[in-house]
Amino acid sequence: MAIVHLLSLLTDLWKRFDDYILDLRLHFGHTITDDAQRRITRIFPNQVVKGPCTQQEVEGTLFAAQHAALHSFTPRIHRIHERRDGRAFIIMEFVEGENLLDVWPRLDDVGRRDVVKQLWRNLQQLRACVQPVSASGVLVGSAISGSEVRDGSYSLDPFGPFWNLEGFNRLQQRNPNLQRFSRFWTPVDKRAASTVFTHGDMALRNVIVRQDGSLCLIDWEAAGWWPEYWEMCKWHFGDWPRLPGWVDLMDEVSGLNV
Incomplete structure (x- = not known):
């Protein structure tokens, strides 16, 4: 039980740290769009963060990413960041063009x-x-x-x-x-x-x-x-x-x- 409790504590600490790093990147990044529903922020020259995103958008993005035939005309997805409060943010390629x-x-x-x-x-x-x-x-x-x-x-x-x-x-x-x-x-x-x-x-x-x-x-x-x-x-x-x-x-x- 002690091991399970320790693992749970470490997991929670990691999620808190992960959320903190995302907040820093959003704060210091360049905001591309920001409205009542979501915000898109360029956090690196080749990466943007979009969120919070609906489950529908997360699923659509992941489904496209799972199909190699679609990769030539869809942004590369780096990860889906799920915050401790349940909100989802998509970290993806910044498409030059x-x-x-x-x-x-x-x-x-x-x-x-x-x-x-x-x-x-x-x-x-x-x-x-x-x-x-x-x-x-x-x-x-x-x-x-x-x-x-x-x-x-x-x-x-x-x-x-x-x-x-x-x-x-x-x-x-x-x-x-x-x-x-x-x-x-x-x-x-x-x-x-x-x-x-x-x-x-x-x-x-x-x-x-x-x-x-x-x-x-x-x-x-x-x-x-x-x-x-x-x-x-x-x-x-x-x-x-x-x-x-x-x-x-x-x-x-x-x-x-x-």
């Missing part, structure tokens, strides 16, 4: 099409991922456990998970932000019943263009298992500020908005 929101206006039609084609190839690799056993059968749920999710088109409140279309369709029908896509669930479109791993916030601001022209997808807060058409709904919903050509090209190249 320019935000696609800034790059897009400078691209000609050929350049924009090339970017969208590359992005859609990346998304297809996401969509090819197989559900883990822990989330097997869920239609709408978090990436690993199949638990509740959040999405900005609704609110910051969690909902779900959903195992069938009936419950999710009732939720969608109450969402004025998505009524223009109602044809996908009333009558039931075959793509509504098929779930795929989804980034969930595919907007220009969430894509980094690296120096070599490759893309990196950031901000996995809304990632999880969603119906096949959901990614398309979100690039329509997230098109702000509205930029010419983005949504139309994504619809055309993906073939989803038909």
